[in-house]
Structure formats: structure tokens, C-alpha cells
Amino acid sequence: MENNKKAYIAGGCFWGMEDLFRKRPGVIDTEVGYQGGQNNNPTYRNHPGHAEGIEITYDPTITSFKELLDFFFRMHDPTTLDRQGNDRGSSYRSTIFYQNDEEKQIAEEVINIVNDSGFWSSKVATTLEPWSTFWLAEEYHQDYLVKNPNGYTCHFIRSNDSFLKKEV
Numbered sequence: 001m002e003n004n005k006k007a008y009i010a011g012g013c014f015w016g017m018e019d020l021f022r023k024r025p026g027v028i029d030t031e032v033g034y035q036g037g038q039n040n041n042p043t044y045r046n047h048p049g050h051a052e053g054i055e056i057t058y059d060p061t062i063t064s065f066k067e068l069l070d071f072f073f074r075m076h077d078p079t080t081l082d083r084q085g086n087d088r089g090s091s092y093r094s095t096i097f098y099q100n101d102e103e104k105q106i107a108e109e110v111i112n113i114v115n116d117s118g119f120w121s122s123k124v125a126t127t128l129e130p131w132s133t134f135w136l137a138e139e140y141h142q143d144y145l146v147k148n149p150n151g152y153t154c155h156f157i158r159s160n161d162s163f164l165k166k167e168v
Helices: 014-021 065-072 101-117
Strands: 005-011 027-035 051-058 094-098 127-130
Touching (some): 005 014
Antiparallel strands (some): 005 094
């Protein structure tokens, strides 16, 4: 559909994020890849500075960027710097790659809502980075947990309650 939008986020290993987001209402497609780094055509073995992230194609008549971010903050630990589960390093940072001022403002608003909720014992460490080229990861990474149902993931839903419902 021509009115679909894309969102770009990173929050640890891309396998688990993709697997959880693909099941969300309004999500049309997900792709895993590398973003925010220092080289062109990054690979799993050579992606300096890139985060392992996902590209989410979504239908804005069913879900919003704000709702996607709400889920993002409930399915990974946004308080750890450059780390998710056993994965450590800048490749596993929590980042929202905003495409315009509106997305940046929404991201800042959701981060404030999450911090104010008191759900996490520490403040959100998620960074906001301007959108940069999203490089698709190798084919064997795409839909990894569909192909390997018992594969590694550090992602799970930590709260079924939306942070957005707590808005005043």
C-alpha cells in the first residue's frame, strides 16, 4: 500500500526484535540490517559503529509510530548502555533512528513517558540518531527465528501494559 510508513529502531540483537514486531497489528513487513555506522555495505563480520536494527513497514491507519515505540520500550531493556542480554557493544545499543522532526519529537515524548512511569529502575539510555542508510543484513539473518525457532533471543515482552495508557 502506498500510504505505508517505515520506522527504524535498534535494541540489541535484531533477531528477537524482528520476531516480536512482525506479530504486531499494523506491521506489514520487517527487515533486519545495520544502521548508524562507519562503512558502506556492512556485513555481520564488518559493521563498525552500526547498530543491529530493524526496518518496520507499517500501516499508519492501524498503528502509529508512537505505538511502535511504546512496544519497543516494553520488549527490550532500554536502560542498558550498549547491551542487551548477553550481547555487548555498540552494535547492541538501544537507538531510535528518526527520519524527521516529528519522529524525533514523538521519540522524546515517549522516552519521557517511559522514564516517568517508573517501570524501569534506571533512566532510559536509548539514543536518538538521525536516520542514515539502512543496510540489509545477510539473508540468513532475515526471519532468523522463523527459520530457527529455538534460536537465541534476549527479547521478550516485559510488560503487557502500554506506557501510553499512563499518560495524563
